[in-house]
Amino acid sequence: MLKLFQVKAVILDWAGTAVDHGSLAPVAALKRVFAENGVEISAAEARRDMGLLKKDHIRAIAGYDRVAGEWSRVHGRAPEESDVDRIFREFLPKQAEILEEFSRPIEGIPEAVARWRAAGLRIGSTTGYTRALLQLVIPGAARLGYSPDASVTPEDAGAGRPAPFMCYRNAIELGVYPLWAYVKIGDTPSDIAEGRNAGMWTIGITRTGNEVGLSREEFENLTPEARESAERKAAERLRSAGADYIAASAAECDPIFEEIDGRLASGERPA
Numbered sequence: 001m002l003k004l005f006q007v008k009a010v011i012l013d014w015a016g017t018a019v020d021h022g023s024l025a026p027v028a029a030l031k032r033v034f035a036e037n038g039v040e041i042s043a044a045e046a047r048r049d050m051g052l053l054k055k056d057h058i059r060a061i062a063g064y065d066r067v068a069g070e071w072s073r074v075h076g077r078a079p080e081e082s083d084v085d086r087i088f089r090e091f092l093p094k095q096a097e098i099l100e101e102f103s104r105p106i107e108g109i110p111e112a113v114a115r116w117r118a119a120g121l122r123i124g125s126t127t128g129y130t131r132a133l134l135q136l137v138i139p140g141a142a143r144l145g146y147s148p149d150a151s152v153t154p155e156d157a158g159a160g161r162p163a164p165f166m167c168y169r170n171a172i173e174l175g176v177y178p179l180w181a182y183v184k185i186g187d188t189p190s191d192i193a194e195g196r197n198a199g200m201w202t203i204g205i206t207r208t209g210n211e212v213g214l215s216r217e218e219f220e221n222l223t224p225e226a227r228e229s230a231e232r233k234a235a236e237r238l239r240s241a242g243a244d245y246i247a248a249s250a251a252e253c254d255p256i257f258e259e260i261d262g263r264l265a266s267g268e269r270p271a
């Protein structure tokens with residue numbers, strides 16, 4: 001049984017960490033809205049800045065040289081803020097169409113959260129989704145067994161990642177402090193930056209997340225060498241963003257919590 005004395009709370013990202021194995025749903029929705037605006041984007045382009053507030057993410061994609069060039073070829077001018085506004089408005093109904101993919105908990109997450117709660121942890125969450133987008137995801141995830149104690153979007157906190165304010169807002173809603181007793185878990189470099197900026201321990205997620213970017217079936221169909229290589233590359237990206245620890249899935253973090261608990265007990269604090 002998991003026993004913790006120092007670690008008090010966990011903050012989980014949503015897509016690719018708690019739900020939506022591979023963070024596939026936002027990639028599909030982003031590809032569709034750009035295609036409907038005459039510009040095809042690749043999955044890699046859709047993933048590069050994943051984790052940012054969705055409107056900031058759309059603006060970043062529209063600004064990539066290749067995408068902006070293609071946009072100019074199709075529309076006769078470079079993409080403007082009004083285009084970002086429109087694509088962002090079109091994103092919400094796209095998400096609603098594929099809601100189940102957005103909402104399905106990653107295997108093992110409901111059980112892990114039950115173990116963590118039994119060990120006394122509170123469960124917070126942050127995201128790059130707007131409140132309207134997350135409100136679509138929360139009930140579906142709850143029906144399928146995942147329901148954090150607090151859910152904060154960039155709008156609720158005044159800014160998205162890499163700012164730490166969503167983490168601060170979670171701390172207020174959960175009523176738990178200090179921040180060094182928190183572990184932030186996420187699958188993108190912006191998740192790690194957010195956790196570090198908040199003064200929390202950070203765990204980067206490889207196998208189920210955006211950096212590997214595959215469904216569970218797709219991942220399992222890879223050769224062992226290809227799996228190892230995909231996880232290693234994801235781990236490198238997350239480590240260079242400053243992750244304290246790496247795990248294949250958030251459901252496999254219990255031994256890391258125990259290690260952090262021991263480090264806190266000996267007086268260590270997150271870097």
Ligand SMILES: [Mg+2]
Pocket residue numbers: 013014015016017023051186187188210
């Ligand atoms: Mg994510």
